[in-house]
Amino acid sequence: MITLTExxxxxxxxxxxxxxxxxxxxxxxxxxxxxxxxSVTDMVKKLSEKSYVDYKKYQGVTLTGKGKEVAVNIVRKHRLWEVFLVEKLNFSWDEVHEVAEQLEHIKSKKLISQLDAFLEFPTHDPHGDPIPDKTGKIKKIDKILLSEAKIGDDCICVGVQDSSSDFLKYLDKNNIALGTELKVCHREPFDNSVTIRIKTKELIISNMIANNLFVKVS
Amino acid sequence: MITLTExxxxxxxxxxxxxxxxxxxxxxxxxxxxxxxxSVTDMVKKLSEKSYVDYKKYQGVTLTGKGKEVAVNIVRKHRLWEVFLVEKLNFSWDEVHEVAEQLEHIKSKKLISQLDAFLEFPTHDPHGDPIPDKTGKIKKIDKILLSEAKIGDDCICVGVQDSSSDFLKYLDKNNIALGTELKVCHREPFDNSVTIRIKTKELIISNMIANNLFVKVS
DNA sequence: AATAATTTTTAGATTAATCTAAAAATTATT
DNA sequence: AATAATTTTTAGATTAATCTAAAAATTATT
Known part of the structure; x- marks a missing residue:
């Protein structure tokens, strides 16, 4: 048996x-x-004994295959629940994390496979992160940070690096959501702030924002 | 803070x-x-200190108002989740208990109020038990055990006393579900077994079964 | 390469929840 | 009412997860 803390x-x-x-x-x-x-040292020894991690004193840890399996399954559950909360229960994307942190620990294979089907097998969560399939496979998309996009690039917003409430609310306020199309107009050399255009409206974005928004160049 | 065990x-x-x-x-x-x-003695002392129960040594315990509030809220969450599992995720009524036991401990007011709305404010769970409302009010229905019904009574099945998988599967096998109409035809004095008629079909039911099935006389 | 700074581990303690075995209190029976 | 049976509590121990303070190992700096 694996504990919640583990x-x-x-x-x-x-x-x-x-x-x-x-x-x-x-x-x-x-x-x-x-x-x-x-506390970490103690726990890491325990995880090592149960062969979830490889651990050598003073050397840090790496997940074993068994450990990775557990991790990916938790991530899968977390992200499926996030989709459920947003799509079915009308949560906004900045409210889901805390609840999903709890729901991800519910143990029931049937629950997750049925939830997956009920949600029509979503591939990404509300923050644009990919949902591992039942076998643990995660498909990567070739996203880059907005701060790395070139001037003139036409982009589509596909994810966030940071998913803190403050950041997500900033995006909401400025009408930036997953799927939003934007053009990179200008990058100010002094502070690396970026001017983008969404439809006809221009918006200046700080480097910190640009560093936390993933886009796909189209 | 209240722990899961509490x-x-x-x-x-x-x-x-x-x-x-x-x-x-x-x-x-x-x-x-x-x-x-x-172990119970220890825990009961703790619950008493936190004023969830009234406790006097060797006298047993009673829930306080605060304790009842906690209890009813857990029951509400348990039953709402059961409805979700059956209605939305296609669980059968004998599969829901174990999962609901876990889900009932998730802490989020918004989750429960939204779930309630999503399910269109159900009043009863899949076993016919009433779902307390957000204020903790539970409305009772005047159900009786099938074993208490009189010969000739026309009944409608409204709940189960026992909700073990074995019992529920027996009911499924015999096409008895919530809402099923049945007539009490005969009660055998020797073993208190009951002959009932569902539509045109007669079925003999042991006293033990009749003692675990709630009906409403119509 | 020696020393200083940082990171990690060890030793020993604490809290929550549990247990076994024995003692104490209550309830049932003669 | 005294004794027997049962229930409940107490005392002391255990496991999981955590902590503080000190020791040990590693990494960075002179």
């Missing part, structure tokens, strides 16, 4: 290891989990 | 105290929770 550690290690980082450090996990490094 | 104890005390029993005994709780009496 699942959360595995998820944290998965997210931290996502971008090429092979050995996730104790401190990184502690920060992500909002706990102390000593 | 919620489960409160729920157990609620269900045990439902039928007039005022002081729920330590042993009764232990049996319901599949734990030991000594």
């Amino acid at each position: 699942e959360n550690y595995i998820k944290a290690i998965y997210h931290l290891g996502k971008y090429g980082v092979n050995n996730v450090s104790t401190n990184a996990i502690a920060k992500e989990m909002e706990t102390k490094a000593s | 919620e489960n104890y409160i729920k157990a005390i609620y269900h045990l105290g439902k039928y007039g029993v005022n002081n729920v005994s330590t042993n009764a709780i232990a049996k319901e929770m599949e734990t030991k009496a000594s």
Whole structure:
């Protein structure tokens, strides 16, 4: 049996290891989990004994195949529930995370396969993140950050890097949603702010915003 | 903050105290929770300190107003989720309990109010049990056990006492569902088995079955 | 390469929930 | 009413997850 806490550690290690980082450090996990490094060391030993992670003292951890399976399944559940909350229960995209954090731990294969079907097998969650299929396969889309787009590019908004409530509300306020088409008009060399055009309206976006918005160049 | 275990104890005390029993005994709780009496004593002290129950040593416990509120809210969530599972995710009525046991602990007011609306404010769960409203009000219907119905009564099936998978599957097999109309034809004095007629078909039902099926005399 | 700074682990303690075995209180029976 | 049977509580231990403070190992800096 896997405990709720173990699942959360595995998820944290998965997210931290996502971008090429092979050995996730104790401190990184502690920060992500909002706990102390000593607690992480204890838990990591336990996860290692149960062979969810490979761990050598002072060397950090990597998920094993078994660990990755658990992680991807949690991510799948989290994202399917997010779709449910937005599509069926009228949650806005900045409200779903907290609830999905709870729902992702419900254990029932039938529940998830039926939910998947009920939602008509969605491929992406409300933030544009891909939903792993039942076998754990995740299909990547070739998205780039708006801050990396070239002047003159016609883009379509496909995701967010940060999904904090403040950021998502900013996007709502400025009528930027997944699927929104925009053109990159100008990048100011001094602060890397970006002028974009949505339909006929121009909007100036800070570098920080541009760094958290994924687009696909069309 | 209330823990998951505390919620489960409160729920157990609620269900045990439902039928007039005022002081729920330590042993009764232990049996319901599949734990030991000594564990119950400890927990009951804690619940008493947090004023979810009134407790005097050796005297059993009663839920306080605060405790009842928690209990009814869990029951509401449990039953709403059961409706969701059956109506939207095509679960059969004997499959929902285990999953609902998990879902009932998800904490989000918005989730429940939106789910309620999505399901179009159901008043009863798939087993015929009433769903408390947001204020905790439960409306009773004047149901009786089939074993208490008189010969010649025209009844409509409105609920089950026991909701074990075995019992529910028996009902499915014999085409008895909520809303099924039946006539009480005969009661055998020797074993209290009951002959009923559904549409044109007669069926003999043991006393044990009749003791677990709620009907409304029409 | 030695020392300083940082990171990680160890040792020992704490809280929540549980257990077993024995003691205490209550209830049932003679 | 005294004794037996049952129920409940107490005492002390255990497991999971956490913490603080100190020790050990690693990494960075002079």
